[in-house]
Amino acid sequence: MQKIQPSPKSANRAALVERLREAGILAILLLGAVVFSFLVPSFFSVDNAINGIGLSAAINTIVAIGLTYVIITGGIDLSVGSTAALAAVIGADLMQRGTPVLLAVLIALAVGAVAGLVNGLLVTRVQLAPFIVTLGTMTFYRGLALSYTGGQPILSLPDGFKRALGGTVLGLPIPLVAALALVALFTVFLKFTRTGQYILALGGNAEAVRLSGINTNRYITLTYVISGVLAAFAALVLIAQLGAAEPILGSGWELSAIAAAVVGGTSLSGGKGNVVGALLGALLLSMLQNVLTLMGVQAFYQLLATGVIIIGAMVIDRYTRGR
Amino acid sequence: MQKIQPSPKSANRAALVERLREAGILAILLLGAVVFSFLVPSFFSVDNAINGIGLSAAINTIVAIGLTYVIITGGIDLSVGSTAALAAVIGADLMQRGTPVLLAVLIALAVGAVAGLVNGLLVTRVQLAPFIVTLGTMTFYRGLALSYTGGQPILSLPDGFKRALGGTVLGLPIPLVAALALVALFTVFLKFTRTGQYILALGGNAEAVRLSGINTNRYITLTYVISGVLAAFAALVLIAQLGAAEPILGSGWELSAIAAAVVGGTSLSGGKGNVVGALLGALLLSMLQNVLTLMGVQAFYQLLATGVIIIGAMVIDRYTRGR
Amino acid sequence: QTFSPDTEKSRVASDQLVKQFGAVPKPAAGVQIGGVMKALSNEYWQLLRTGYLKGGTKYGVKVDAQAPSNESDQIGQLSMMNTMIGKGYKALLISPQSDVNLLPGIVRADKTSLVINVNDAVAPTAQHFVGNIQYDNGVSVANYLLKTFPKGGQIAVIEGQAGVYAAKQRTLGFKTTLAKNPALKIVASVPADWDRQKAFSTARDLLRRYPDLTAFYCNNDTMALGVVEAVKASGRLGKTLVFGTDGINAAYDSIKKGELTGTVDSFPVLTGEVAVEVAVRLLAGQKLPKVIATPQALVMKDSVAKYEQFKK
Amino acid sequence: MLSAQHINKSFSGVQVLHDVQFSLMAGEVHALLGENGAGKSTLLKTLFGMHLPDSGTLSVAGQPVVLGSPRDAQSQGIAMIHQELALIPELSVAQNVLLGNEGREVLNYGQMQARVRPFLEQVGLNVHPATPVKRLTIAQQQMVEIARAVARQARIIIMDEPTSSLTTHEIEQLYRVVRDLTARGVGIIYVSHHFDEIEELADRVTVLRDGRYIGTVQQREVTQDQLVTMMVGRELVAQTAPPARTPGAVRLEVRGLSGDGFRDVSLQVRAGEVVTLAGLIGAGRTEVLRAIYGADPSAGGEVRLEGAAMSRRTPADMMRRGVGFIAEDRRHQGIVPDARVSVNMMLTSWAKGKVGVGERDMLRVAEPQIQQLGIRPANPNQIIRRLSGGNQQKVILARWLSAGCDLLLIDEPTRGIDVASKADIYALIDDLAQAGVAVLMVSSELPEVLRLSDRILVMREGRLAGELAAADASEERILALATGAQTHAKDPAVA
Numbered sequence A, B: 001m002q003k004i005q006p007s008p009k010s011a012n013r014a015a016l017v018e019r020l021r022e023a024g025i026l027a028i029l030l031l032g033a034v035v036f037s038f039l040v041p042s043f044f045s046v047d048n049a050i051n052g053i054g055l056s057a058a059i060n061t062i063v064a065i066g067l068t069y070v071i072i073t074g075g076i077d078l079s080v081g082s083t084a085a086l087a088a089v090i091g092a093d094l095m096q097r098g099t100p101v102l103l104a105v106l107i108a109l110a111v112g113a114v115a116g117l118v119n120g121l122l123v124t125r126v127q128l129a130p131f132i133v134t135l136g137t138m139t140f141y142r143g144l145a146l147s148y149t150g151g152q153p154i155l156s157l158p159d160g161f162k163r164a165l166g167g168t169v170l171g172l173p174i175p176l177v178a179a180l181a182l183v184a185l186f187t188v189f190l191k192f193t194r195t196g197q198y199i200l201a202l203g204g205n206a207e208a209v210r211l212s213g214i215n216t217n218r219y220i221t222l223t224y225v226i227s228g229v230l231a232a233f234a235a236l237v238l239i240a241q242l243g244a245a246e247p248i249l250g251s252g253w254e255l256s257a258i259a260a261a262v263v264g265g266t267s268l269s270g271g272k273g274n275v276v277g278a279l280l281g282a283l284l285l286s287m288l289q290n291v292l293t294l295m296g297v298q299a300f301y302q303l304l305a306t307g308v309i310i311i312g313a314m315v316i317d318r319y320t321r322g323r
Numbered sequence C: 001q002t003f004s005p006d007t008e009k010s011r012v013a014s015d016q017l018v019k020q021f022g023a024v025p026k027p028a029a030g031v032q033i034g035g036v037m038k039a040l041s042n043e044y045w046q047l048l049r050t051g052y053l054k055g056g057t058k059y060g061v062k063v064d065a066q067a068p069s070n071e072s073d074q075i076g077q078l079s080m081m082n083t084m085i086g087k088g089y090k091a092l093l094i095s096p097q098s099d100v101n102l103l104p105g106i107v108r109a110d111k112t113s114l115v116i117n118v119n120d121a122v123a124p125t126a127q128h129f130v131g132n133i134q135y136d137n138g139v140s141v142a143n144y145l146l147k148t149f150p151k152g153g154q155i156a157v158i159e160g161q162a163g164v165y166a167a168k169q170r171t172l173g174f175k176t177t178l179a180k181n182p183a184l185k186i187v188a189s190v191p192a193d194w195d196r197q198k199a200f201s202t203a204r205d206l207l208r209r210y211p212d213l214t215a216f217y218c219n220n221d222t223m224a225l226g227v228v229e230a231v232k233a234s235g236r237l238g239k240t241l242v243f244g245t246d247g248i249n250a251a252y253d254s255i256k257k258g259e260l261t262g263t264v265d266s267f268p269v270l271t272g273e274v275a276v277e278v279a280v281r282l283l284a285g286q287k288l289p290k291v292i293a294t295p296q297a298l299v300m301k302d303s304v305a306k307y308e309q310f311k312k
Numbered sequence D: 001m002l003s004a005q006h007i008n009k010s011f012s013g014v015q016v017l018h019d020v021q022f023s024l025m026a027g028e029v030h031a032l033l034g035e036n037g038a039g040k041s042t043l044l045k046t047l048f049g050m051h052l053p054d055s056g057t058l059s060v061a062g063q064p065v066v067l068g069s070p071r072d073a074q075s076q077g078i079a080m081i082h083q084e085l086a087l088i089p090e091l092s093v094a095q096n097v098l099l100g101n102e103g104r105e106v107l108n109y110g111q112m113q114a115r116v117r118p119f120l121e122q123v124g125l126n127v128h129p130a131t132p133v134k135r136l137t138i139a140q141q142q143m144v145e146i147a148r149a150v151a152r153q154a155r156i157i158i159m160d161e162p163t164s165s166l167t168t169h170e171i172e173q174l175y176r177v178v179r180d181l182t183a184r185g186v187g188i189i190y191v192s193h194h195f196d197e198i199e200e201l202a203d204r205v206t207v208l209r210d211g212r213y214i215g216t217v218q219q220r221e222v223t224q225d226q227l228v229t230m231m232v233g234r235e236l237v238a239q240t241a242p243p244a245r246t247p248g249a250v251r252l253e254v255r256g257l258s259g260d261g262f263r264d265v266s267l268q269v270r271a272g273e274v275v276t277l278a279g280l281i282g283a284g285r286t287e288v289l290r291a292i293y294g295a296d297p298s299a300g301g302e303v304r305l306e307g308a309a310m311s312r313r314t315p316a317d318m319m320r321r322g323v324g325f326i327a328e329d330r331r332h333q334g335i336v337p338d339a340r341v342s343v344n345m346m347l348t349s350w351a352k353g354k355v356g357v358g359e360r361d362m363l364r365v366a367e368p369q370i371q372q373l374g375i376r377p378a379n380p381n382q383i384i385r386r387l388s389g390g391n392q393q394k395v396i397l398a399r400w401l402s403a404g405c406d407l408l409l410i411d412e413p414t415r416g417i418d419v420a421s422k423a424d425i426y427a428l429i430d431d432l433a434q435a436g437v438a439v440l441m442v443s444s445e446l447p448e449v450l451r452l453s454d455r456i457l458v459m460r461e462g463r464l465a466g467e468l469a470a471a472d473a474s475e476e477r478i479l480a481l482a483t484g485a486q487t488h489a490k491d492p493a494v495a
């Protein structure tokens, strides 16, 4: 009997294989980096890695963390971009009117939380499909953001705010540091808290979790709130850099963030996903954009190259993982 | 014991309940139409029904049929808009160069089929996630379409072609007739052929279908081919209306078509879906747009209203179905 | 064979209208004019709408302007136009999302209402076009650079969405003109899809690769303002010049602050007024040239005050 | 007609089958016996082309074959009834029975239903062929699976625990079907943990233990005890009735509960008492249990826990009040398939704050449970989907045992569990009752009902038909109440 039991060693091996998924993309990232370093002169530099790729990946990473949570439960959140815009214009407007920066930031995050809560309640209480709910709120929140400002951008943000979220710490841009910190935080939260475990289990089989006496609705709603708050935070980081908040900000974020999450190994059918993967996915997509810009590739060919590289990376990933 | 077995009567009743889903949206549509006819003077007219609602619903319906098939198997096709553009510019270019209209149309449809085939093979053979595959090809096909024409529109299409697909038959615009015919065709195909049944079964339990000795890959691939061909056909219908083809055509189609399918009762987790629902969903969305324009609602408030009405319709639908 | 306002022979500058065709005739009572806008999500289109309403008051007609809720809903815009045709406007001022998406609407409207294409995509079958000459947008910035940097320099272009008429023409005008001095080298020309965030990160990448970049030319102001932030973040404010296009309010503010170098203002409010004027003239039976070119000007810090009066 | 020699199979380095052999003759029923996780399903899956063996040979009708997919197996005339149901819920009974076997491209539903009817009759399934499968009970679905295998006209039918969710009546039907088939020369491989079925049907029996071939014997020549010894490597002493217990205060009281599929059910369960809901398939027992737990809404009536009324119940409320629930459909309502054994075991404990989520915390709780229940492989990090069915069931039991509860609702506690483990689980339930836990369970296995219950409530057509105390109960009396027949006039359907 002993002999057919997988030893703890082989269990660890299984865990290792799971981790290979991340490793695969990491490998692709590194491989890409090496190839591009030869192809593109200015690509290989600490500055480009941090301020070129890292910084532009930061926003997408932050949004993708939230989407990873939502997707793990088997849901989807299309409204992140609109939520971001709404939080951004409200926060910026308050700052412009002289509200203390910290308070305005907190209110903007609260706006994100409420937007997420509405999504979550419609999904869990009214039991509508997440796609439809967030398609509806995507439109609705955008409409709110546009009517709030009358379609105008809000231009003058306090310098304190811009420095706080747009500056650097230890030579690293704050958005990047924030993204990395959030990745760490939400990785730990997913893997080492009860709530995180429920979120993962939910995606695997919500009914089983419910029958285990767990209030699944609460945890599902929570993921939408997280997604909303992170979208709002990403918006704040962005407007601190751009120095302006416009109500059309964030359009298309949902697609980039879903792409980052999925490239990073989160399964759209739920139950599986990891936050580090979302970071790697976002980095891969940013690196791609960065290289194409540095190489000065023409508009049409950028599209061709983007398509080929996304699929190519996934194919490589697929085969390095074996099976 | 006899008494507690579901009787044939209750089986029919079950089928009826299933149909209520469609009926629910139909009811919402009709209710909306009646209300709007009173509210908005110019709403209730044949001209408005055909030109204001019909055309945009027709194109969306055709695309949504294909997406319904793909979604039923648990997949997704984001590349429909780009596929449409590619097929449109190639077809239009051929016609402009004097290729016989019928041949050019067939080639355009073949382009759609090949685009779908590539998606299907990447999903089934390489086993990549449909979302990523079609996100990649969405970008790639768009790049192809743009580089094919150098970004220029193709303006002069043969009159024969414009009349054939853009004209009217028995007073009804051909796009609308084509959409209705396709809805009928693909409803029958899904419900009354072996292939259609396998496609439905696949979404319900792919493993069980495989265990029944059925080549599941073939049927999954087929749905992407169908989606590609229908996108190409929708593109042809559109360019016949417009009298011109341009490579940026079709952007955003995926979202409207997914929305139509989902509003019509297709479940994004697969296994459930019907083509008539896609039609009703497309009509509902078009009617909404039309009414808001007729009422002169401004863009920002249109967004608000659209969001509220989409969710509202789904909530009504949810509660009329009971449970 | 394609109609392009930029090269069209039958053309008149809008400030010549009164001189050539006399005062604006009084419209019949109750005439309504409809506007089918491209979208309202960019300030440019809102200003154009303001112009329509102003023109309506000025010339005594009622103007309704509507916009689809996003910039790439081409069939939606067509349905919107169809819907508005059904409502019986005497003239429709259309700003198509693409060159071709409103063509059937133009055919349908032919029987009932007059159609005027107002900026920036060009419907080849439109009878009249009111708007600025996109090609010249690029030319004026290029001329400024030719004059200011005769010894040459490195220039980057931030393009609008690939395949869009305005983006193509502006870039073309810029590049063609700049080619007069080969020492002014275009080192990069990449799209940022009219998007501030994309323009920002693209510009950062470019500044890293070309730290001594002389100037950015951007296809619109939204992107230019994103580029300005990138230039600031790289500490090159004042060293790398940034030019935008459109002349939105935010661009003026930025110019006044000394951040944005300049914008090619195409005076959207004025354009809107002119479009209404043209409609009123045509409805009164006047024969006008096919293209009514609206003014444009490169606005820079020294000339802001002069042009700001048109912003009201 | 089918033979397998020297079959070896391992999964990610763990060998599951060691040099196993098996053969099947035309017209025979060959039973495959072994404990949970012994490798029965794995062997059958290699015979059906779902797994390629690492080494070994297969031959059909004397010809060596390589079965690379279920398609290959089907073309060799092999059909299989899977341990986990493999039906398409959205399709009708007729469509499921004929799936992959429709014949023409264009479907004619009338004709399909007509084609299917004889098979449904043959298995005694009295539902309309147009009924969607998702609306059938598990037992009915199981009969659909059987009808499907029969409809395949296969020469070899593999049945992996076909009776694990059937009641006596359907099992009788199945016997009849099997005899029909063997009379026509079909060979049947039969896996079951029930010795009475093996005794009734099997010609030969092959026993596996720990993935090794132990031997093949003529069924008639061995006793049940000998088979058990072959299976578990030691002798088991069977017990047939519960130990004497003295129930305490009323813990659960249900008054006039009604809902979908049942009406006006009243019952009580006391601390330290095991009460069973018995009855035929579709009698509404599952529904009652789910309604008590708040898993489904109920239409009327009252549920009280230790005297306190629980109106608007949810599973979370009930769990917090010390109620546990183990659902009937393990795959869809029990396990989180892609999660590890430890996570599956901890779900409820976490909610009660009994364990942290650290690896060490989990091991501290999981390891003793794995030991106590004999879960194999004894690896808390294994993905539960890869466990044998019986072992999955034990993990779910462990979920509630580690969390602790005062009232446990169990639907079919030993579905798919082997004799040895069954005895363990019975002992466990005894221990729970001894410790004062109230147990309300649903079971379709009459020996199990008699072995465990202090009281038996029999349901018929959604209503309580009667109550039997342990001392008065017998299989006949339970059946009589369940079918509504007079005590001695035998119901022809049951005979």
Ligand SMILES: Nc1ncnc2c1ncn2[C@@H]1O[C@H](COP(=O)(O)OP(=O)(O)OP(=O)(O)O)[C@@H](O)[C@H]1O
Pocket: D011, D012, D016, D034, D035, D036, D037, D038, D039, D040, D041, D042, D043, D083, D376, D377, D386, D387, D388, D389, D390, D391, D416, D418
């Ligand atoms: N895909 C797999 N990956 C890893 N291990 C597996 C896999 N499938 C089965 N096993 C292991 O192989 C062993 C045999 O499993 P199998 O399902 O054949 O048992 P069984 O005899 O059918 O048990 P039961 O009576 O519970 O159904 C078990 O230890 C199981 O965990």
Ligand SMILES: Nc1ncnc2c1ncn2[C@@H]1O[C@H](COP(=O)(O)OP(=O)(O)OP(=O)(O)O)[C@@H](O)[C@H]1O
Pocket: B004, B005, B006, D134, D135, D136, D137, D138, D139, D167, D260, D261, D279, D280, D281, D282, D283, D284, D285, D286, D287, D328, D442, D444
């Ligand atoms: N989805 C459904 N819709 C309508 N009736 C249903 C549905 N599911 C089950 N039923 C009916 O409810 C009654 C009771 O069902 P159920 O089979 O679950 O009871 P049970 O006694 O627990 O049987 P089992 O032994 O299979 O667990 C049956 O008449 C069944 O046909």
Ligand SMILES: [Mg+2]
Pocket: D040, D041, D042, D083, D160, D388, D389
């Ligand atoms: Mg088994």
Ligand SMILES: [Mg+2]
Pocket: D285, D286, D287, D328, D411, D442
């Ligand atoms: Mg039951």
